Amino acid sequence: MVFFDPTKGSSRAGKREKQLAPRRFTTLDGVRLGLLSNSKINADNILLALGDLLAARYKLRSIAHEVKANFSLPAPNDVIDRVMAQADLVIAGVGD
Numbered sequence: 001m002v003f004f005d006p007t008k009g010s011s012r013a014g015k016r017e018k019q020l021a022p023r024r025f026t027t028l029d030g031v032r033l034g035l036l037s038n039s040k041i042n043a044d045n046i047l048l049a050l051g052d053l054l055a056a057r058y059k060l061r062s063i064a065h066e067v068k069a070n071f072s073l074p075a076p077n078d079v080i081d082r083v084m085a086q087a088d089l090v091i092a093g094v095g096d
Contacts, residue, residue: 025089028058034087035063036079038071043095050091062086 025031033054035047044067051063064086068075071094083090 028054028060028089030059030061032062032064032086032088033060034083034090035065036075036083036090036092037065037067038092038094039067039069040071040095043067043071043093046095047091047093050093 033051035051037043037047044065048065051065054060055063064083066075066079066083068079
């Protein structure tokens with residue numbers, strides 16, 4: 001995986017190699033899916049539609065949906081704790 005940092009002119013800018021996290025699942029069957037929205041327009045619509053598509057294709061155990069209140073700030077710890085308690089796998093999404 002190649003990570004491109006869009007931060008222009010900062011010390012973080014540039015191309016860096018990143019290692020993928022270990023893969024725990026070979027299928028989504030039986031997985032508790034978490035959806036974390038950034039609260040921008042259409043983020044919920046996109047994530048919920050994605051959740052529906054995945055539920056139609058796999059036998060998901062459950063789908064948990066959380067929304068962070070401010071798209072420009074990291075998710076608060078209570079939101080992260082809730083989604084982590086309800087999900088084995090989380091998809092975070094943005095909308096506009």
